[in-house]
Amino acid sequence: xxxxxxxxxxxxSGPSFLQTFLSRHGGxxxxxxxxxxxxxxxxGAEIFLRxxxxxxxxxxxxxxxxxxxxxxxxxxTFVILTGGIDLSxxxxxxxxxxxxxxxxxxxxxxxxxxxxxxxxxxxxxLMIGILVQYFDVQPFIASLAGLFLGRGLAYVVSxxxxxxxxxxxxxxxxxxxxxxxxYITPTGLIALGTVAIAAFVLHLTRFGRxxxxxxxxxxxxxxxGLKVARAKVGVYVISGLCGGLAGLVLTAYSGAGYPRxxxxxxxxxxxxxxxxxxxxxxxxxxxxxxxxxxxxxGTIKTIISFMGAEQSWMQIxxxxxxxxxxxVQRAIVARSEGRR
Amino acid sequence: MxxxxxxxxxxxxxxxxxxxxxxxxxxxxxxKFRVRDGELFGAIITILRDSAPLMLVALGMTIVIATRGIDLSxxxxxxxxxxxALTIIDNSGDAGNLGVVLIAVVAALLVSLVLGVxxxxxxxxxxxxxxIATLVLMLAGRGVALLITGGFITTVxxxxxxxxxxxxxxxxxxxxFISVAAITVIGLVERRTALGVLTEAxxxxxxxxxLAGVRSRGIIWGAYIVSGTLAGLAGILYAxxxxxxxxxxxxxxxxxxxxxxxxLGGTSLxxxxxxxxxxxxxxxxxxTLDSTILFLGVPSAQSPVFFAIVVVVVVVVxxxxxxxxxxxxxxxxxxxxxxxxxxxxxKQKAEVTR
Numbered sequence: 001x002x003x004x005x006x007x008x009x010x011x012x013s014g015p016s017f018l019q020t021f022l023s024r025h026g027g028x029x030x031x032x033x034x035x036x037x038x039x040x041x042x043x044g045a046e047i048f049l050r051x052x053x054x055x056x057x058x059x060x061x062x063x064x065x066x067x068x069x070x071x072x073x074x075x076x077t078f079v080i081l082t083g084g085i086d087l088s089x090x091x092x093x094x095x096x097x098x099x100x101x102x103x104x105x106x107x108x109x110x111x112x113x114x115x116x117x118x119x120x121x122x123x124x125x126l127m128i129g130i131l132v133q134y135f136d137v138q139p140f141i142a143s144l145a146g147l148f149l150g151r152g153l154a155y156v157v158s159x160x161x162x163x164x165x166x167x168x169x170x171x172x173x174x175x176x177x178x179x180x181x182x183y184i185t186p187t188g189l190i191a192l193g194t195v196a197i198a199a200f201v202l203h204l205t206r207f208g209r210x211x212x213x214x215x216x217x218x219x220x221x222x223x224x225g226l227k228v229a230r231a232k233v234g235v236y237v238i239s240g241l242c243g244g245l246a247g248l249v250l251t252a253y254s255g256a257g258y259p260r261x262x263x264x265x266x267x268x269x270x271x272x273x274x275x276x277x278x279x280x281x282x283x284x285x286x287x288x289x290x291x292x293x294x295x296x297x298g299t300i301k302t303i304i305s306f307m308g309a310e311q312s313w314m315q316i317x318x319x320x321x322x323x324x325x326x327x328v329q330r331a332i333v334a335r336s337e338g339r340r
Numbered sequence: 341m342x343x344x345x346x347x348x349x350x351x352x353x354x355x356x357x358x359x360x361x362x363x364x365x366x367x368x369x370x371x372k373f374r375v376r377d378g379e380l381f382g383a384i385i386t387i388l389r390d391s392a393p394l395m396l397v398a399l400g401m402t403i404v405i406a407t408r409g410i411d412l413s414x415x416x417x418x419x420x421x422x423x424x425a426l427t428i429i430d431n432s433g434d435a436g437n438l439g440v441v442l443i444a445v446v447a448a449l450l451v452s453l454v455l456g457v458x459x460x461x462x463x464x465x466x467x468x469x470x471x472i473a474t475l476v477l478m479l480a481g482r483g484v485a486l487l488i489t490g491g492f493i494t495t496v497x498x499x500x501x502x503x504x505x506x507x508x509x510x511x512x513x514x515x516x517f518i519s520v521a522a523i524t525v526i527g528l529v530e531r532r533t534a535l536g537v538l539t540e541a542x543x544x545x546x547x548x549x550x551l552a553g554v555r556s557r558g559i560i561w562g563a564y565i566v567s568g569t570l571a572g573l574a575g576i577l578y579a580x581x582x583x584x585x586x587x588x589x590x591x592x593x594x595x596x597x598x599x600x601x602x603x604l605g606g607t608s609l610x611x612x613x614x615x616x617x618x619x620x621x622x623x624x625x626x627x628t629l630d631s632t633i634l635f636l637g638v639p640s641a642q643s644p645v646f647f648a649i650v651v652v653v654v655v656v657v658x659x660x661x662x663x664x665x666x667x668x669x670x671x672x673x674x675x676x677x678x679x680x681x682x683x684x685x686x687k688q689k690a691e692v693t694r
Contacts, residue, residue, distance in 0.1 A: 085471065131652065135659035138609050140410070140471065144596055145651040152645030159639060259641070263592075267479055280472055312486035312587075319480025326468050326476070334467075 030277030030328055031289035037275075037321070038292055041299045049306055056181035058302065063184065066298040067191040068093065068250040072269040073276070073290040074198045075242025078235040080273055081202070082214045083282025084132065084139035086236065088124060089243045090265035091150030094258070096121045096247025098154045100169075101162040101257025110168045118244040124150055125240020129233035143236075147266070150243075154259035161258040164251055172252040187249045194245065198287040207231055215282025271322050272297045296321070348606040351657070352621045355604070359628045367635060379508040383631060385516075391627040392505075392515035393418070393574035395620065397594055398601040399526050400567030402619045405602050407560045408543045408611025409463060409470035414571035414598060416481025417455050418591030421575030423488040424448040426496055426585035435498035444501070449572045455481070456568020460561035474564075478595070485587035495584040505581035515577055522570065527616045536614075539563065543611030600647065601626050604654055 045053040063070075072089045079086040096117040103113040124146050131142035164170065172190070176183040202208035210231040213221040222228045251257050276293025278285025297318065304314050363370040363383075373382040397414045404411045425448035432440040455477060462473035507514040530536035541549040542556040550556045574594070579585050603609060604625055605618025629650065633643045656662060 127652075131655065135656050135661055137655045137659060141599070141603060141609060141651065141655055144599070145648045145655070147596070148644035148651065149648035152642050152648060155639065155641040156645060159641060267475065270475065271479065274472065280469055310486065310491055312483040312491065315483030316480045316487075319476045319478075319483065322472075322479065323462075323476045326472050327466065330466060330468055 028277070028286070030279070030325060031286055031292065032277075033325070033328060034276050034289055034292045034296060038296050038299065041296065041303065045299070045303045045306070049303075053303075053306065056183075060181075060183045060188075062295060062298045062302060063188045063191065064253075065301075066294050067185075067187045068246040068253065069265070069268060069272060069297065070191040070291060070294045071194050071242050071246040071249055072265065073272045073294050074194050074287055075239035075246075076266075076269045076273050077198065077276075077278055077285060077287045077290045078202070078211060079139070079239045080270075080278050080280060081211050081282055081285055082232060082235050083218070083280075084232075084235065085143060085270070085280070086125075086128065086146070086239045087140065087143040087266045088128060088146030088150055089239060089246070089269055090262035090267075091147045091154065092121045092124050092240055092243030093247040093250060093265065094261040094263075095124070095150040095154040095157070096244040097251040097261055098157045098162065098247075098257035098259050100248060100251055101164050102157050104164055104166040104169065105162050110166055113166075114169075114248060117248050118241055121244020121247065122237050122241040125237040125243070126233065128240070129236030132236065133229050133232045146240075151259075151263075154261075158257070158259060161256050163256045169248075169252050170255060172249070173255070187252055190245065190249060194242065195287055195291050202287055207234060211235060212283055215284070217283075268297060268318075271318055275321055275325050277325075349615065349618055349621065352605055352618055352625065356621055356625050356628065359625060359632060363628070363632055363635070375511070378511060380511045385513065387624070387627045387631055388516045388519075389505075389513040391623050392519040393577045393591075394594060394597055394601065394626065395519040395623045396522050396570040396574040396577070397567075397591075398598040398619050398623050399522055399616065400563075400570035401595075401598040402602050402605075402607055402614050402616060403526070403530070403539065403563045404470070404567045405599070405607055405609060406539045406543045406611060406614035407563045408546065409560065409563065410474065410599065410609070411459065411564060411567045411571075412471065412474040412595050413455070413459060413477035413481055414567065414574070415591030415594045416478050416485070417452050417568050417571040418575030418578055418594065419482050419485035419585075419587045420455065420488065421448040421452045421572035422579030422585040422590050423485040423494070423587055424451045425501070425576050426494045426579055427488055429496050429498050429501060430494050435496050436500065438500045441498060441500040445504075445576055448576055449569060452572020452575070453565060453569045455572075456565040457561075459568060460564030463564060464557045464560040482587055485585070485590070489585050489587055493584050493586045497583065502580050502583055505577050518573070518577065522573070523616065523620055526566075530616065535559075540612050540614065543614075597626055597647075600651060603658075604650075606658075 042054055072093065076086055076089060099120050100113050100117040103116060104110065108116075127149070128139075128142045128146045131137040131145065132139050172186040175186055177185070177189075200208075202211060207230075210221065210226045210228070211234075213224070213226055214228055214231060218228060246262075247257075250261060254261075272293035273285070273290045274280060274293070275296050276285070276289030276291065278289060300317055300321075301314055304311070304317070360371075367383075370383045373380055373385065375381070397418070401411055401414065425444040428444035428447055429435050429440055432444075434440055459474050459477060462468045462476070463470050466473075503514060504518075505515050509517055530539065538549070538554050538559055541552070541554055542559050546556050546560075571591070575590060578590050599609075601622035602614075602619050604622035605615055605620070607614040607618055626647075629646065630643065633646050634640060638646075
């Protein structure tokens with residue numbers, strides 16, 4: 001909202017200021033566009049569904065239903081900012097979820113099972129990071145190995161769904177912290193907390209600035225003496241950790257671990273990150289943008305289920321939106337390259 | 341001798357032969373053939389037959405990867421192609437009619453070709469990164485396929501249509517002939533004309549090849565069209581095999597297996613030099629491994645663990661770090677051996693990562 005307001009103000013104060021703003025903050029434009037799309041979707045749905053859409057209940061559910069995707073998108077943002085990609089997150093989430101459910105079903109206390117879930121995810125991330133950094137494997141292929149490994153290990157843990165009875169894990173989902181008609185669950189808090197920590201790390205720590213520097217130009221980052229190797233392995237570990245955390249959130253959400261969870265979720269996460277304005281060549285983007293991207297994704301899903309349309313439209317609309325955003329990004333990148 | 345083991349197909353061939361040897365020892369039935377009604381049966385025949393869809397997709401993927409691209413949408417194109425073909429046959433009311441089946445197949449191939457044109461347009465004209473450009477169709481394609489079938493799994497009982505995947509011509513499966521035909525056509529066009537060299541030129545340095553007068557746009561565009569059309573044919577094979585168009589299950593993960601096959605065959609994902617023979621061997625390795633895993637009694641759902649291990653081993657062995665180490669070892673034994681190659685490769689890598 002504030003973004004729109006500032007843009008209108010600039011237009012009033014003349015084109016030269018607008019141009020300066022655009023050239024300074026060209027990288028933010030896709031994120032503003034995502035905010036614009038989100039508002040448009042809200043307003044459109046509100047009008048189309050005759051004031052039935054923007055209710056505290058719906059908005060609260062939006063966060064609740066997409067908490068796991070939000071966590072994944074945060075991890076994915078780190079990787080994409082370095083110019084990499086992580087295809088493994090969906091499988092890692094499934095593996096971590098089923099691992100946790102199995103451990104809990106075997107009577108392991110939650111204080112052991114939950115760290116095991118997170119470490120399991122981080123370990124797969126570490127493997128991908130080492131392959132990428134030390135063996136010069138392309139991120140696509142290295143994370144592909146992670147995808148296969150995660151999915152296979154999920155089935156090794158269990159071939160069928162395992163119900164979770166552990167009360168502390170279910171508490172994450174069943175508790176509703178209410179404020180009037182609004183509510184938030186601990187899983188929602190976890191997701192928002194992840195976003196906040198990620199934003200802090202990316203913008204206010206040495207590691208975060210290194211991540212942006214690698215995305216801008218790995219060569220320059222190395223020549224500047226930044227710890228490129230550590231940061232590059234680090235982003236995959238973070239993404240794996242987020243995958244593990246998403247497994248926890250999803251297990252709490254669905255009340256069970258299931259090895260077929262999250263097939264294709266990596267694509268949803270990538271789509272959300274791209275819609276949120278992070279550029280796939282790396283170096284530009286914001287974790288807040290990824291959050292907006294997830295909400296755009298979730299809102300489309302809600303609208304489609306409200307309209308009772310077929311789910312197939314969901315895939316088509318997300319595909320079309322993705323295309324729109326890439327073309328916008330392409331134009332921005334082309335312009336900034338032209339300036340250089 | 342040295343030139344044999346330094347040949348880039350050496351390790352893939354060794355891997356395939358090892359797999360076949362292990363299988364032959366573990367289950368003697370593996371290498372046995374038996375003839376029934378003039379049709380050949382056996383584990384190897386099954387592998388050759390079942391590998392056809394992956395073979396087609398991987399061939400197209402090889403060309404795309406050679407141009408320094410990637411095509412993630414092949415699975416979705418398979419789903420669309422199968423949906424188009426079966427919907428036409430289903431609606432015709434005369435499923436057994438050869439003419440209807442031919443029209444359905446041609447229509448499905450045309451639709452796939454158009455999808456390939458779309459991918460190629462995004463990559464070569466709009467200049468969008470291949471991963472993302474094809475991701476659009478990968479996401480939207482299954483939705484389109486579901487719309488075509490109306491959200492159902494369309495099933496048909498059509499003799500001519502199921503012949504495509506399960507029929508026999510002379511003594512061998514018809515699907516095998518399809519994949520041999522595809523390999524031959526692609527091999528001839530790419531290796532007996534200048535097209536292959538031009539494709540490699542575009543993959544190695546698009547800008548330089550453009551300045552040298554290569555019409556890189558047309559070559560890249562063509563690669564995606566070929567990949568889309570071959571994926572469409574693979575979709576028809578898949579649908580014919582299960583006699584149904586399952587928009588959700590057709591070609592799931594096939595893009596990953598196809599990329600794996602290409603990489604196993606020694607074609608670098610950085611584009612440039614490609615090997616059709618390598619891809620063929622890569623596909624056979626994957627299919628044989630799949631058959632081995634099934635034979636071991638591992639639930640097929642768990643087989644990705646094995647593929648993960650294979651991917652890791654292959655990429656680590658191919659990595660410059662390990663190659664340099666091997667290069668150093670052979671240099672210390674044979675001081676005169678030319679070991680200039682590894683650093684060159686390093687430079688190429690650095691260029692790409694930048």
